[in-house]
Structure formats: structure tokens, C-alpha cells
Amino acid sequence: MQLKGKETFSTSGQQLWDIIMDKDKLAAITPGISRLEVLGEDEYKAVVDISIGPVKGAFKGDLKMVDKDPPNSVTMKVKQMSKIGNADVTVHLHIEEISPTQSTLSFKGLAKMSGVLARMGQRVMTGVAATITKQLFAALQEEVQKLKPNS
């Protein structure tokens, strides 16, 4: 399944980068991720709880950040396993600063699924991915708002 999205935020590229690189903030803004625990440099254990249509399950696995080019781009590799199937997601994030108070975050990636998740979940996945993206961007907008001194 292909993943992509793009959103503009009223903040600098560096600040956007800092939010994403803060594991607690990243866990807070990403729907489904309840916690990120540090495993090593740029490597986290992710605790995920997802419910997609008829497919519900607790996942365990890790999240790795590779090819970091602060504050411009990073690739996140997420591997999640569960009894209903496994997900292997690679997402390339790209930040572009338009001005010190305006930046865009875009991403594209690929999610590979197996097991029941693949067999029965794919039909609803595209819609779910769109919903998750929307929620993630909304939460990130809130985080950006929190950075503003007078908000």
C-alpha cells in the first residue's frame, strides 16, 4: 500500500524537525502509538494499538530512523508484528522551509502487510491510512501551536 501526504505548518523547518525527533512528542502525535521506548541511537521500541475495521490487534515492534539529514529529511522504518499479521512500513519524510514562519512536511512511503491484516484488512486500509494521516497532521498542528509564545 502506498502512503503519502503533505501539509503546511506555520513554523520554521528546524522547529518542525525538533518535534518529530522528540520521541515523546512523536508518540503523542502519531495515532495508534501509545509509547516509544529508546532501544539505541535512532532506534525505538514502539507500542502500538490499532483497530482497523474488522481487524483489531496489539502490535509490537520497532521504529528506526535512518538517512537523517537534519532538518530536511529522514526515513522511518517501522516493523510491527501481531497475531493478526505483520506490517513493514518505510516512510520518507521531507521538510521544506518556505520562510522562517512557514514550512511544509511531506511524506511518501510503502506499507507491506501480511496475514489477516493483508487478507482482510487491505480493502479498508487506504481509507484508514488517510484518516491516520489527517489525525497526525492535526496533532502536529497542535504541537506547533504550543511553541508559539502567546498561544
Add this chain to the structure above:
Amino acid sequence: MTYIGKPIKRIEDDRFLKGLGKYTDDIKLPGMTYAYILRSPYAHAKINGIDIAAAKAHPGVLAVYVGSDIPEAVAGVPCGWQVNFKNGDIMKEPPHPLLVRTKVRHVGDGVAMIIAEDRATAKDAADLIDVDYDVLDAVVDPQKATAAGAPLVHDDVPNNIAFDWELGNPKEEVAAALASAAHVTELSFVNQKVIPNAIEPRAAIGIHDAAYDKYTLYTSTQNPHLIRLLMCAFVLGLPEHKVRVVGPDVGGGFGSKIFHYTEEALVIWASKKIGRPIKWTAERSESFMTDAHGRDHVTTAKMGFDADGKIVALQSNTYAGMGAYLSSFAPAVPTYLHGTLLQGLYTTPKINVDVTATFTNTTAVDAYRGAGRPEATYLLERLIDLAALEMKVDPAALRRKNFIPAFDGVEQEGYVTQVALQYDSGNYHPVLDKALEMVGYEDFRKEQAAAAANGKLMGIGFSTYIEACGIAPSAVVGALGARAGLFESAQVQVQPTGKVTVYTGSHSHGQGHETTFAQVVADKMGIPMEDVEIVHGDSDSVAFGMGTYGSRSLAVGGSAIVKSIEKVLEKGAKIAAHLLESSPEDLEYAEGKWTVKGTDKSVAFGDVSLTAYVPHNYPEGLEPGMDFSSFYDPANFTYPFGCHIAIVEIDPETGKVDLKRFIAVDDVGNVINPMIVDGQIHGGLAQGIGQALFEEAMYDETGQLINGSYMDYTMPRADDLPSFEVDRTVTPCPHNPLGVKGAGEAGCIGSTPAVVNAVIDALWKGGHEVKDIRMPMTPERVWTAMQG
């Protein structure tokens, strides 16, 4: 004749409709345990290790087995048909292990078997097994599998090629004929992978009786004896006389229950180890992942015509997906059941068929209703209909011009094809004439033109097909690579009171054997149908059998019954002659009694049978009893044929295809029970139409089956289909005693291209000159095609 030719209601339906049918999963035995198979979630992955400790310790679990627990000597389930490479090398036949040891090759490949006190416990314990996989890239397309650098399904099979194969006239001759043709129609298309979807999921029960060291396997199968032979001789090395295989009532198969599956051998192997019966029943999602799939061809074909519209040559090149392993009869399907049918009903003088069979990371492919003949029919009928559009000639007239002239196989020789067969009897114009009359062809064309003028899209599609069934003459198929004989056996056992028990080696999975065969027996013996019992499906009661597939039961199994009846009546005549103080030559047999010709002296069948078992007053030198077995090996295949016509309307806004009418005129030779034949045709049509419009096993690029449930895989439903208009012509088979040709697959073989052709015709008439729409023709695909 009292019964043959009458639409007698099916005897077996009484128990089926009352819920009294006995299927494998209905069987409950004292001490029975339940098996669950843990299956691979990946299409292609190396297994680094399997941790079963937690599962083994789970309360209620009796045993957990993985690949390394299976004895080394047990290589796996075998393939029953050998096809050689063009260069003479034997096909690549990698083992299909009962449980995977090192590498999984498709989603659903068995990794561990858990046996527990109940099904839920076994399943819970499966969740506790930790398999360490290294996921590998997968390949799912039969053609792309041969590309350089494609992932290898089996490390020792280069380019994933199981075998390549060629039949017919030399390629150069075909190429020369195509080069000089006035018109050449070329078409590349996909005959997509489909899933059989028998209503009863597969199930197996393994029992070991320690007292006799004897095994019993109950299994939902189309051929119990064949399963016994394959499992005993080629998998587990068990003595056949110590193994009983029973196929009780079977709820559909469509081919998918011909094959010997790993679970059958697993429950038998483990039953002795744990000393209790083991039942395994597939969940529906396992059926999707592990029942052998059908079709999966990627083809490019060229058909050349001279200036008069006569076909001058056909070249076909096909990549045939085998899936991850060679299933029992898989190699025969794209070769001897497909390539040999590319003559069709036409006099094409030059034909070459080239097939490359490849392994992919998908569920194994094997015979599915029609098995190779639907693929051949699809190829020919798509090409000739498209040629008619391209050449702007009438598709019915184009077919007529190319039909093989009528031959009855008695006065006129059977027709010898360019592709290794000799048709038994055929008369092809009448099926087309009758179908055209039923459809009201001229009126339809006017209606179609008027509809087009109003912006509506209506189309008509033809399919004039032939198939080869009554499988099969053993010597012929043996020469073609079959590793088994394909004869049939029958025992007719007359009881002292004149009641008759018939044991047949063919086996119903929905065809109505108990009715059709009883009609034959009752008529031939002149006794009431109620006095006949048809027994099938149990290797302990039926001496031998090859089962039911390839529309063979009546043509081959029925013929064996007739042979035994002839023996019964011959002996009966000797006893009757003795009782009547006459000689057998002076007697005639009719309506259940022997009569001395020209007199009113007669003796009834029941009196003769009683005498046979109470031989106090008996012919000297004659053995008592009345019980005869026969084996019948057919002289040739049978060749049913027919004409199917589809009429569709397409919604130009959405691309949705509405099948308005479907006309099928089939010639299946003589008909014993017209109601059952109509039912077979109806079911076959629904299945063939299902492939055209709805069904496909869809894999993503990682080899995941992404529509493995009824929420995702579209089955044809009653409201998708019109009321079928069916009729028949009768051209008897000249080489079997009943003159029958077989009707089980015809509907599925002829119908698919008729529907696709109708859609293409509708689009051309609406100004969209598209050559092909990939099946299933979903609204999206049709709409997209219309956008140019």
C-alpha cells in the same frame, strides 16, 4: 426404457435437504482430537527457527509437530503427472513437504501442526508459537517469474521454470502461414487465477486402530482410492491393504478435491503417534489460501485468416502459473488438457502451442472445473470474435465458415486434429443454428443498432467450444505422462432377493450419481429404481476406483457398470434357461424376466437371483452367486461441444456490465437425466460467468492474497445472473455403451469467453475499439477501457 431420459428427482437430495447428509466434519468419534495448522503469513521467507515450547506447555495440547519432526524419508505430497521439457529433460519437481522445514513459499504454507483436545485450544496454542522468519522478495506473476533476477521460489529451479512444452505443427510452418495470411488477429490476455470455493471446506480425519495396525482416513475428496494410492505408495510408505480411505458426502469440489493434500497425510501420520483420532477441518480462510487454485495463464496468440475468412494458422504462447509447488495433476492442465484443444471446432490447418510453466509464490494451481479446456476455449473464442470485429464480418458466419464438417465416428472417421487428438463424433452447425434461433439473432442486431443510436451499449458474444472429457484412455494418457491409469471399476452385486447393490469407483461431490446411475441400472436390468443402491466413496467396500473429475463418471464409470450388468444378465440367462428347460439363445430378457421366445413361458429376475444363491436346481458346472466386477478403460476421450451466447448491456456512466441473457446449447451426447444435466450446465455457467465478471485471486507485489475472504472475493450471486436459456442437440458418443459424453464442465468451459466477447462487441458498437479488458470485467476496468 422406463428411466433413462427422464428428469427424475435426485434420490440423494432427500437427505441433503433434511440435513441428514454426512460430511467429514459431521463425524464425531470417541477420543477424537483436533488439529490446527499454523500457516505462513509470508509468501516467501526463510525459517531461522521455530519456538514451540509455550504451545506444547499449553493446557489441552497433546502434540506440536514442525517440519523437522517429519521423517526424512517423507519428502512430501507427489505430483501425479510428468511433463518433460522440450529438450527431453524431466520437469522440475521440487518436494512439497507436509510441513515446511526451511523456507515457506506461499501464504498459507504449513509450518506447524498443533493437536489438542478441542479446536479452540489448538488454535490458541498456535498463537504461542514463535516463528523466526527472514522475509524474502516474492514473485506472483507467471511471466515475470522467468525474468532475470526474479526471486527463486525453489533455489534449484532456474528462472522458476518447471518445464516448457510445445505441441502441433512446427513453429516455422505456422509463422509462414501467418506471414501470408490476409488478416492476422493478435491478442495478449490474462486468464486470471481463481479460487474454487467448494461450499464444504476440506476436512480430514486420521484414525489408527492399534488392534489391527490399520488406518482409516475420512476425507472430503473426489477420489478416495487415488488418495490412498498416493498417500500410501508415495508419501508415507504404508501398506495399502492396511489403509482405508472414505470420502463420505462431499459438498462440492470443482476439481479442488481431486488432489492429495498435506493435511490428509499429516492426520494419518500423527494418529498412530498420539493413539487417538485426529480431525482437521479447514477454516474458510484456509480454503482460500490452500485449496488448489485454477487457471493463471498469461497468453499471447495470433490467428491468421485468408481473404475468404478461413483460418490458416494459430500460434499461441502461454506462461502458466503452477503456484509454489506442483499439485497432483498440475502439469497436465496447461499442456494435455489445454494445448490439445486448440483445434476447437475449426479446420485450422496449422497450429502451434507453446507453454512455459512457472513457479510463483502463490497457492498451487491445478485442475479447476474444465481444467485447461476453459483456457483453450477462451483463447480461441476471444480471437475469432475479435477477428470478426476487426474484419467487419459476422461472428456467427465466420465460425460457420471454419467449422469441421459433421462426422458420427461410425460411418465417418473421427476427426484427427493438428494437436494430437481424434474427436469421437461431432455435428457443429446445429448447436449454432439452434442458439441463434433462441436468441432471435437478426432482431437482436436491429435492437442493438437502435440502442447504439440512443447512446446505449448492447453487445452479443459467442463461444462455440469443444472439450475433451470422459477422462481417460489409460494408454493414451500414460504416453502423455500420467502416472496413473484412468479407467473405472464397477461391481454389480445381485442379492438373493433380486435387489441390486452397485459399487462404483467414481464418487459424487454433488453430481447426483445415486440417481443417474440407478436410472441406468434399473433400465438395463428391467427392475425398479428402488431396488438399486449405489455405493461409492469407501475403499473398503468399493474394490477400486479413480474417482470423479474431467466429466468422467457416466462415460467411464457408467460404462463399467453396464459391462457388469451384461455379465449378470449373461449368467442369469444360463440359470433361467435351466429353470425353463430351454437354452440361453432361445430366451429374451425384458421387463425383469426371461421369456422363451414365442411362448409365454418366463421366469422373473428375482427367481433367477434366488436360484443363484440357493442353487439346489442349478446348471451343471456353473458357479453359484450373482456378483460381477468390471474395469472399463475407454477407447478415447469424449468430445462434448456447444454454442453459448451472452447478451450484455453496459452502463456508459459507470462501466457496469449487466448480463441480460445467456443462451447455452450443449451437446453432451445421450442424456440419462435431463434435469441433472440442466443443473450441471446452470452451475457451470454461473462459474464461468463468475470468472468473466467477478472472480480473481488477487495478490499484491509481496505475494499476499489480499482478497482471501467472502467480504473481498466476489462470488457470482443469483441476482447477478439472468434466467439461463438452455437446450441441447444429441450426437451420441460412438465408443461407449451409453453414448454419453459428460456434462459436468461444459457450462464452465463455454461461458467465460461469450461474456467477454459480448462486452467487447458492445464497446465496439459504441465506438470504443478495445481488444481486451482484463477479467474480471469490473465496472472500473470497463469504464477505464471506455475512456480510451
